[in-house]
Amino acid sequence: MTRGPVLVALRGATIGYGRRGLLAGVELEVAAGDFLALVGPNGGGKTTVLRSLLGALRVLAGRRELPRPLRVGYVPQRDHVDAIWPLTAGEVVLMGRTPGLGILRRPGPVDHRRVAGALEQVGIGELSGRRYGDLSGGQRQRTLIARALAAEPELLAVDEPTNGMDPAAELSTMDVLRDLHAGGTLAIVMVSHRLDAVANYARTLAFVDKERGLFRVGSLDEMLRPEPLSALYGRAVEVREEGGRRMVQPVIGGRP
Amino acid sequence: MSALGGFLAAREIWQAPLLASVMGGALLGFLGVYVVLRRTVFVSAALTQISTVGLVVGLFLEERLHVEAEHAHHQLGMAMGFAVAGALLLGALRPRRLPAEATVGAAWVIASAAVVLGISRLVHASHDLGGMVFGNAVAVPDDELWMIAAVALLCAALHLAFAKEITFASFDPETATALGLRVRTWDAVLSLTIGLAIPASARALGALPVFALLTLPASAALLLGLRLRGVFLVATAVGVLSAAGGYLASWFAETPTGATMVLVAALALLPGALRWARLGRA
Numbered sequence: 001m002t003r004g005p006v007l008v009a010l011r012g013a014t015i016g017y018g019r020r021g022l023l024a025g026v027e028l029e030v031a032a033g034d035f036l037a038l039v040g041p042n043g044g045g046k047t048t049v050l051r052s053l054l055g056a057l058r059v060l061a062g063r064r065e066l067p068r069p070l071r072v073g074y075v076p077q078r079d080h081v082d083a084i085w086p087l088t089a090g091e092v093v094l095m096g097r098t099p100g101l102g103i104l105r106r107p108g109p110v111d112h113r114r115v116a117g118a119l120e121q122v123g124i125g126e127l128s129g130r131r132y133g134d135l136s137g138g139q140r141q142r143t144l145i146a147r148a149l150a151a152e153p154e155l156l157a158v159d160e161p162t163n164g165m166d167p168a169a170e171l172s173t174m175d176v177l178r179d180l181h182a183g184g185t186l187a188i189v190m191v192s193h194r195l196d197a198v199a200n201y202a203r204t205l206a207f208v209d210k211e212r213g214l215f216r217v218g219s220l221d222e223m224l225r226p227e228p229l230s231a232l233y234g235r236a237v238e239v240r241e242e243g244g245r246r247m248v249q250p251v252i253g254g255r256p
Numbered sequence: 257m258s259a260l261g262g263f264l265a266a267r268e269i270w271q272a273p274l275l276a277s278v279m280g281g282a283l284l285g286f287l288g289v290y291v292v293l294r295r296t297v298f299v300s301a302a303l304t305q306i307s308t309v310g311l312v313v314g315l316f317l318e319e320r321l322h323v324e325a326e327h328a329h330h331q332l333g334m335a336m337g338f339a340v341a342g343a344l345l346l347g348a349l350r351p352r353r354l355p356a357e358a359t360v361g362a363a364w365v366i367a368s369a370a371v372v373l374g375i376s377r378l379v380h381a382s383h384d385l386g387g388m389v390f391g392n393a394v395a396v397p398d399d400e401l402w403m404i405a406a407v408a409l410l411c412a413a414l415h416l417a418f419a420k421e422i423t424f425a426s427f428d429p430e431t432a433t434a435l436g437l438r439v440r441t442w443d444a445v446l447s448l449t450i451g452l453a454i455p456a457s458a459r460a461l462g463a464l465p466v467f468a469l470l471t472l473p474a475s476a477a478l479l480l481g482l483r484l485r486g487v488f489l490v491a492t493a494v495g496v497l498s499a500a501g502g503y504l505a506s507w508f509a510e511t512p513t514g515a516t517m518v519l520v521a522a523l524a525l526l527p528g529a530l531r532w533a534r535l536g537r538a
Binding site for chain 1: 293295417418420421423424427428430431432433434435436437478481482483484486487
């Protein structure tokens with residue numbers, strides 16, 4: 001299958017905060033239509049890679065390539081957004097239009113239509129007037145995805161979207177992302193500490209663990225093999241298929 | 257002469273302080289919504305103390321070093337300089353190994369100690385300063401009134417122009433940054449307005465009511481379960497009613513002005529508290 005044009009790339013990048021490099025020599029590119037999952041342990045540097053890719057963090061060495069201006073939608077971890085604010089789901093989604101509007105311009109009918117469309121797209125059109133803080137975890141997650149979509153992104157970046165969700169809500173959220181991706185050329189970059197959660201959705205995987213100095217990218221088939229999985233988990237891991245879904249499990253008593 | 261007759265006859269005395277109370281109450285009530293929602297209530301307490309340090313330094317320079325600082329606008333300028341610097345510094349200082357509360361607590365306690373030490377060292381101006389801190393200042397000179405008006409206008413203009421950016425940067429700085437918004441700039445604009453509003457109001461109303469007006473009207477509005485725009489409107493109105501109502505109540509009841517303003521503002525919490533009690537979720 002031919003890939004779309006490259007939207008953004010890190011070339012030989014050292015990434016980190018301040019002057020402290022966490023990972024060096026990072027090579028990563030995202031093209032139109034990609035579905036990339038950054039997987040690794042908590043605190044392993046996945047979000048740092050994502051922020052560097054988006055340009056929110058400057059790379060310490062190497063470079064970030066952006067062939068042309070890129071429209072980005074960003075979905076933060078749900079619990080990073082303070083639900084005490086008295087905002088409706090519609091008002092939260094409208095924030096996604098803010099960067100595109102520019103300073104001193106107020107949202108107009110086009111923006112409100114786009115907000116309604118984004119809420120419909122993730123299946124919560126009827127919740128537009130409900131207070132964000134009163135929504136369930138899954139509904140909040142969909143609201144945040146809708147906000148990202150309201151920016152009409154070419155690249156959708158999603159940070160741990162299924163954290164703290166029950167299995168039903170997790171599947172439902174991942175299905176929303178799959179449907180969005182299936183719709184056309186939207187590229188999705190998703191961060192998850194659970195390989196299980198992404199193994200049935202992503203097309204490309206990047207394993208990230210700063211403690212082991214690990215950064216490795218490949219197609220789903222390349223990465224779901226014993227050797228890369230052992231490099232990520234430090235022990236033998238097997239991938240089984242049940243009911244058409246991949247399950248990633250450690251081998252009891254297995255060695256790397 | 258009746259109490260009301262006496263009050264109306266003394267118009268020249270209360271006119272300026274009442275006007276200052278109305279403007280200060282509106283300004284602080286509005287900004288308090290950000291202060292409360294950003295969970296930075298104690299930042300405003302620290303800034304109030306830091307601006308008072310500015311006043312102390314101004315009075316100290318005048319009394320000990322005979323540097324001319326007797327006019328209200330000199331002292332206010334010092335207080336504003338300290339508060340704006342404090343606001344920007346507290347915004348920028350986020351040591352990774354310390355929780356934010358520790359930095360704010362340190363700023364508050366150091367500034368408070370500096371005020372106490374300053375008062376102990378001032379001979380002539382310590383009484384005035386006590387009035388400023390607790391809100392017993394009854395006379396508001398014209399230049400101070402103009403200063404409050406100018407600060408209120410500037411803050412209103414900035415918040416009207418950049419409402420969507422300041423709100424986004426406050427509500428979800430992570431996403432705002434990822435989408436390319438200059439979050440530090442918008443935080444600095446908010447800090448600047450708070451850093452100007454606190455000393456401008458504190459000189460006339462006192463530090464205690466300033467802290468109260470940054471906290472209670474916004475809390476009262478939030479308890480009512482309104483949407484954000486409604487919260488800003490109600491908090492502004494409650495700020496005006498608390499400051500002006502408190503001033504008038506203190507006039508007639510002959511009670512300390514600042515403390516009366518605080519109690520009137522606290523009364524505004526009742527409707528929201530009753531609402532929550534009725535909903536069974538308090």
